[in-house]
Amino acid sequence: RKEVEQDPGPFNVPEGATVAFNCTYSNSASQSFFWYRQDCRKEPKLLMSVYSSGNEDGRFTAQLNRASQYISLLIRDSKLSDSATYLCVVRYSGAGSYQLTFGKGTKLSVIP
């Protein structure tokens, strides 16, 4: 079974803190990687793709380690509006290449 594993949290951090989430995936044939954000009682939305060389989008930095099969997301200077569940997502190569497999998510609460 293809699996994506995440620490469910919750992570409770004060405003302004830096927080990091990790995710591991089991299938070495994995092709593409993403972080999605899901607000309470809402649908998941793409936060950012994760590239092999690492990539940054404002306060968010994503890293990929193919050798260890893990992905990370770093959030700097946390805002109250960052409170959400962060889903690690993997797309596998092969016949089902457009299928995304989601981790169960890590819940983040940013506290005033």
Add this chain to the structure above:
Amino acid sequence: DAGVIQSPRHEVTEMGQEVTLRCKPISGHNSLFWYRQTMMRGLELLIYFNNNVPIDDSGMPEDRFSAKMPNASFSTLKIQPSEPRDSAVYFCASSFGGGYTFGSGTRLTVV
């Protein structure tokens, strides 16, 4: 673009009743996915269509579940008969070439 449209937003039904969930994908998207989300299991892929053809239905839990995509702009997920353990949020998503856009989901409660 109105995005992926799902209906109904909420559905409460009695055990044994038939439930039909509906999805209109984004125009031009050629892939459509039905997911189910629960606290225990997270987001699970139920079935995936490409160009209206079911490609992978291995996630459909049992014969009580069926999905159709009669054309590029409409899909249904049907549960017959429904059971309390089917209670979940059902998401439809569509894509073209990779990125997914999710609908707002249908929150199903079977009592």
